Amino acid sequence: MTRVAAAPHAVVVGSGIAGLITALHAVDGGCRVTLVTKDVLEHANTRYAQGGIAGVMFSDDRVEDHIRDTMAAGAGLNDRDAVRVLAEEGPSRIRELVALGVAFDRDADGEFLKGLEAAHSYPRILHSGGDATGTAIEKALVARLRASAVHVIEHAFLVDLVVRDGRARGVDLLIGDAPGRVGRRETIDADAVVLATGGAGELYAHTTNPPVATGDGIAAAIRAGADVKDLEFFQFHPTVLGGSADPSDTGAGDSFLVSEAVRGEGATLIDEHGRRFAFDAHPDAELAPRDVVARAIAHQMERQDGRAVRLDATHLRGTYAERAAFLARRFPTIDAAVRARGLDWAREPIPVTPAAHYLMGGVTTDLFGRTSLPGLYAVGEVARTGVHGANRLASNSLLEGAVFGARAGDVIGQDASARSWPVPTARTTPEPLPIREPVEGSDSTPPSPPFSRRALQLLLWEEAGLVRDEAGLTYAGSVIAAWRRDARTPRTEAEFEDENLLVVAERVVGAALARRGSVGAHFRSDSAAASVDRVPESLPAGAA
Numbered sequence: 104m105t106r107v108a109a110a111p112h113a114v115v116v117g118s119g120i121a122g123l124i125t126a127l128h129a130v131d132g133g134c135r136v137t138l139v140t141k142d143v144l145e146h147a148n149t150r151y152a153q154g155g156i157a158g159v160m161f162s163d164d165r166v167e168d169h170i171r172d173t174m175a176a177g178a179g180l181n182d183r184d185a186v187r188v189l190a191e192e193g194p195s196r197i198r199e200l201v202a203l204g205v206a207f208d209r210d211a212d213g214e215f216l217k218g219l220e221a222a223h224s225y226p227r228i229l230h231s232g233g234d235a236t237g238t239a240i241e242k243a244l245v246a247r248l249r250a251s252a253v254h255v256i257e258h259a260f261l262v263d264l265v266v267r268d269g270r271a272r273g274v275d276l277l278i279g280d281a282p283g284r285v286g287r288r289e290t291i292d293a294d295a296v297v298l299a300t301g302g303a304g305e306l307y308a309h310t311t312n313p314p315v316a317t318g319d320g321i322a323a324a325i326r327a328g329a330d331v332k333d334l335e336f337f338q339f340h341p342t343v344l345g346g347s348a349d350p351s352d353t354g355a356g357d358s359f360l361v362s363e364a365v366r367g368e369g370a371t372l373i374d375e376h377g378r379r380f381a382f383d384a385h386p387d388a389e390l391a392p393r394d395v396v397a398r399a400i401a402h403q404m405e406r407q408d409g410r411a412v413r414l415d416a417t418h419l420r421g422t423y424a425e426r427a428a429f430l431a432r433r434f435p436t437i438d439a440a441v442r443a444r445g446l447d448w449a450r451e452p453i454p455v456t457p458a459a460h461y462l463m464g465g466v467t468t469d470l471f472g473r474t475s476l477p478g479l480y481a482v483g484e485v486a487r488t489g490v491h492g493a494n495r496l497a498s499n500s501l502l503e504g505a506v507f508g509a510r511a512g513d514v515i516g517q518d519a520s521a522r523s524w525p526v527p528t529a530r531t532t533p534e535p536l537p538i539r540e541p542v543e544g545s546d547s548t549p550p551s552p553p554f555s556r557r558a559l560q561l562l563l564w565e566e567a568g569l570v571r572d573e574a575g576l577t578y579a580g581s582v583i584a585a586w587r588r589d590a591r592t593p594r595t596e597a598e599f600e601d602e603n604l605l606v607v608a609e610r611v612v613g614a615a616l617a618r619r620g621s622v623g624a625h626f627r628s629d630s631a632a633a634s635v636d637r638v639p640e641s642l643p644a645g646a647a
């Protein structure tokens with residue numbers, strides 16, 4: 104009697120663009136797929152993406168130019184092979200999204216509308232619903248997933264990976280946990296586990312990320328011994344609606360993104376005297392790479408004693424009525440948020456500040472999402488594919504999720520059936536951890552505040568944020584080490600999240616301490632190179 108081999112079982116953790124595409128490709132490739140997500144399917148970071156998805160979709164654009172722009176924004180620390188894959192396969196993946204039901208905005212002739220964002224040499228950003236691209240993608244993919252054979256488990260929190268004999272064999276979940284109710288623990292066996300858990304914006308006091316972004320996948324991968332890399336590269340988006348540099352002024356998660364596409368349409372950044380200060384930092388001013396613009400704003404805010412700079416859209420289009428209509432049509436989500444705060448951006452510039460946005464580093468993968476741990480894959484923001492280098496180019500994140508999610512989904516079945524796991528091509532050495540435990544009674548170490556998530560967010564905002572130095576990072580490292588040492592064994596989802604944030608925070612700070620020079624999003628004010636790192640020469644000494 105011939106025995107028919109059972110279809111390999113893949114568990115995908117996370118429901119943003121990368122997880123959903125991976126699941127759909129894996130099920131098409133003959134895998135049995137279970138997708139687990141800590142909230143409901145729709146509540147992933149993808150939903151909040153406004154600007155759009157970058158890709159070479161027009162005949163007068165070139166793949167080589169997309170590669171060049173991506174490498175330049177990433178300060179050349181990108182993996183060139185990964186960038187080539189991203190740029191070359193991007194158009195097919197965007198066409199696949201269209202086929203899956205994503206309606207990108209088009210003109211009267213049916214041609215895609217073009218959007219420009221910072222550091223792109225061509226307006227190659229497609230958008231949907233004006234500034235609701237992520238929502239449109241998430242909706243279409245979730246509908247497809249619900250109609251597919253993928254088994255979905257919502258409210259399932261990843262406690263840890265199950266690792267046996269040096270291989271990822273499944274996931275340990277906490278299901279149905281909610282305030283006032285402890286959920287049940289359940290283990291699911293798998294031939295392959297795909298982390299698609301997103302980033303860790305909740306590390307910071309100000310973030311554009313939703314509360315679910317607590318670094319769960321990175322922390323689980325670290326505990327399982329998988330390689331992680333580039334965790335010092337945390338991108339700060341230049342413009343969220345805000346009023347003050349004082350992080351204690353607003354609650355975490357309260358930072359509403361004002362898309363870079365607004366600057367792409369011509370809005371400018373002005374100081375309190377109405378001067379366009381971004382030219383001080385870079386000849387491309389508001390459309391310079393994101394890290395440059397974010398730091399320029401932070402420096403300007405320092406000069407203004409913490410008062411926010413302004414984003415000025417009041418010169419766009421002709422009359423006030425035409426401008427108001429244009430802003431409401433092109434940016435309906437932002438327009439509603441701005442007006443809900445009692446501001447009229449067609450008439451007056453609005454206050455903006457930087458906020459933590461995107462983690463370029465993560466779990467190291469090869470070009471198919473394979474990590475250094477056999478059986479474990481990582482896709483989307485949790486992964487460090489190498490495409491972003493030291494600073495991600497605008498609107499490359501949705502593209503990365505689609506391109507590398509599809510690649511991972513396509514190989515999982517073959518890898519599992521072959522039962523000989525390919526050795527990933529992108530192995531790296533583990534991050535050094537130069538953090539020292541605080542010495543009891545030592546005068547040189549200030550006492551640690553008691554742990555709370557808010558205290559951690561404020562610590563990282565202050566000491567491992569847009570601008571870092573050795574003293575601040577060393578202090579942050581010692582506080583985190585003390586918090587980790589004193590932490591109780593977690594039981595609830597919120598406690599597991601806190602543990603994950605601490606695990607990732609320790610690595611972020613360790614990596615930032617280890618990289619002494621400034622590059623891309625990692626800016627060390629104590630580095631010799633800092634003074635030439637596109638910082639305005641007119642800054643007062645030490646202001647950087």
Ligand code: SIN
Pocket residue numbers: 152153154155361362363364461496497498499500
């Ligand atoms: C934005 O719309 O400015 C954010 C898009 C991105 O992070 O690439």
